[in-house]
Amino acid sequence: MNPDEMKKTAAKAALEYVESGAVVGVGTGSTINHFINFLGTIKGKIEGAVSSSESSTARLKALNIPVYDLNTVSDLPVYIDGADESNHYLQLIKGGGGALTREKIITAVSKKFVCIADQSKLVDILGKFPLPVEVIPMARSYVAREIVKMGGEPVYRENFITDNGNQILDIHGLEIMESAKLEAQLNNITGVVTNGLFAMKPANVLILGTPEGAKTIYPK
Ligand SMILES: O=C[C@H](O)[C@H](O)[C@H](O)COP(=O)(O)O
Known part of the structure; x- marks a missing residue:
């Protein structure tokens, strides 16, 4: 299984965290692009999305998923986004695609941050990724x-x-x-x-795509 297939596996597994009737926080990047495609298959179940980048907004809109201004959303049960690295405490490095500031703002608003990634992103010590x-x-x-x-x-x-x-x-x-x-x-x-360290408010759940399927990891 190549890394992109592993990203897709993680993205599909994240659908179970999407709450019916709610606005979903949607991040940015190649892993999230898979998630957006899966979200399109259940779009009738959600109210809409808030997005961490212009590129994700365009993809969501292309699937006719309503995208809200974060200022109009007070309740955000879940934010789903990728990462460049995660340690075992689910502290992350993000921002490889440059969307870190909006990602951190949506993280701050959300109740639960579900991170999705291929298995190569889990590391013992953060910092190899710039x-x-x-x-x-x-x-x-x-x-x-x-x-x-x-x-x-x-x-x-x-x-x-x-x-x-x-x-x-x-x-x-x-x-x-x-x-x-x-x-x-x-x-x-x-x-x-801001900087791309998500340590003060780490992810709550990490879903890793592996050749054996999606593996859910909680903070150590
Ligand atoms: O700015 C981009 C974001 O932080 C991405 O979530 C991060 O770079 C991971 O991207 P990808 O899913 O493409 O590996």
């Missing part, structure tokens, strides 16, 4: 210098603008032992919008 940090454009160099002082190696993601009109620095060379502390430290740098 950690994305969304920055206000005029602050980029300043933020990069601050990250260097912290021991990271920031790399500017060239020719990429987020849906919020900002830029991304990807931090290489990290071995993240204290995820929540690093998440807060990075967010405290002036000019940072």
Whole structure:
């Protein structure tokens, strides 16, 4: 089974977390694209969706799934999204596709965060995947210098603008032992919008696609 088939397996299994009559939080990325397709098959069962990116919004709308402005939604039972890495506490690195800020906002609003991924995303220590940090454009160099002082190696993601009109620095060379502390430290740098560590509010459930089928993992 190739990684894409494993992503599809995880995406299909996530359907069981979708509540009837509710608005569903929908993330961004290749794994979520499979989930959006599956969601289309049960669209009559849900009220609609909130989405973490313009690309997911376009896919949802193409399937005639109503997409709501998050400001109009007060109750969001579940948010379903992928990840670039997860540790065994279900703390995540996200933002490989640059959607981290909207993803973190929907995570904050949702009652339950169900993460879906192929089995390669589960790691012992976060940081092999470069950690994305969304920055206000005029602050980029300043933020990069601050990250260097912290021991990271920031790399500017060239020719990429987020849906919020900002830029991304990807931090290489990290071995993240204290995820929540690093998440807060990075967010405290002036000019940072947010970073891709989801440690203070980790996922509640991780569904991994494996050749043997979907495997559900709870935080250690
Ligand atoms: O910004 C993108 C998101 O955080 C994605 O959830 C993450 O990059 C994983 O994407 P994929 O499902 O394509 O591996």
